[in-house]
Amino acid sequence: MFITLEGPEGCGKTSHIPPLVEFLRGKGYVVFPTREPGGTSISEQIRDILHDLKNVEMHPRAETLLYQAARAQIVEQVIKPRLAAGEIVISDRYYDSTIAYQGYGHRQDLEQVRGLVRYATGGLTPDLTILLDLDVEVGLRRKKQNQSEWNRMDDHEVEFYKRVRAGYLEMVKAEPERWVVVNAERKWDDVQAELKKVIVDRLVKG
Numbered sequence: 312m313f314i315t316l317e318g319p320e321g322c323g324k325t326s327h328i329p330p331l332v333e334f335l336r337g338k339g340y341v342v343f344p345t346r347e348p349g350g351t352s353i354s355e356q357i358r359d360i361l362h363d364l365k366n367v368e369m370h371p372r373a374e375t376l377l378y379q380a381a382r383a384q385i386v387e388q389v390i391k392p393r394l395a396a397g398e399i400v401i402s403d404r405y406y407d408s409t410i411a412y413q414g415y416g417h418r419q420d421l422e423q424v425r426g427l428v429r430y431a432t433g434g435l436t437p438d439l440t441i442l443l444d445l446d447v448e449v450g451l452r453r454k455k456q457n458q459s460e461w462n463r464m465d466d467h468e469v470e471f472y473k474r475v476r477a478g479y480l481e482m483v484k485a486e487p488e489r490w491v492v493v494n495a496e497r498k499w500d501d502v503q504a505e506l507k508k509v510i511v512d513r514l515v516k517g
């Protein structure tokens with residue numbers, strides 16, 4: 312089972328994954344957490360380029376392609392082998408982030424971006440994608456309180472993130488069987504409880 316967490320800055324992806332992993336391991340599952348961009352040596356090096364605040368001149372097409380290079384590597388080196396071994400892989404972001412940020416956020420041609428994503432992933436689609444949905448400004452305020460994590464991708468204007476959120480919600484509409492939307496504006500504990508429930512439900516149903 313391949314689970315991905317998506318959503319705008321500060322929605323809680325990174326902080327929710329470790330306790331979810333512990334919870335599932337406690338139930339006897341073999342679980343492998345990972346993150347994008349990153350998760351392999353090559354992909355982490357690309358992550359550093361993407362996140363470096365010095366790289367102000369990066370063109371959206373260069374950005375889009377760097378994400379796909381990082382993604383192709385983690386898909387082949389980590390995600391596919393783990394899934395083939397029967398493990399649960401939980402990823403902090405995956406290709407829907409490219410559609411949302413590089414597609415809707417940077418207003419790149421969506422069909423072209425989808426084509427690049429298919430090439431990068433070799434067609435590997437998540438079984439379950441959870442959108443941690445919240446007001447863009449609430450998320451950015453949360454993120455700003457944790458400045459150590461501030462990077463180039465956090466540094467766009469608010470309108471960019473509004474397009475990202477709208478893009479996510481369109482993707483949910485287009486593929487409702489893959490997506491579950493969780494309201495991430497609630498207390499952290501309540502969000503965590505719902506995430507556990509959503510994942511257990513899906514594991515039981517298969």
Ligand SMILES: Nc1ncnc2c1ncn2[C@@H]1O[C@H](COP(=O)(O)OP(=O)(O)O)[C@@H](O)[C@H]1O
Pocket residue numbers: 318319320321322323324325326327453454456457495496497498499500502
């Ligand atoms: N439901 C919540 N209520 C209040 N603060 C939260 C909530 N979820 C996350 N946070 C805080 O917001 C910040 C960003 O969370 P994080 O998990 O890093 O989000 P993301 O990885 O989606 O950007 C962290 O400081 C985190 O503790």
Ligand SMILES: [Mg+2]
Pocket residue numbers: 324325326403
């Ligand atoms: Mg994060």
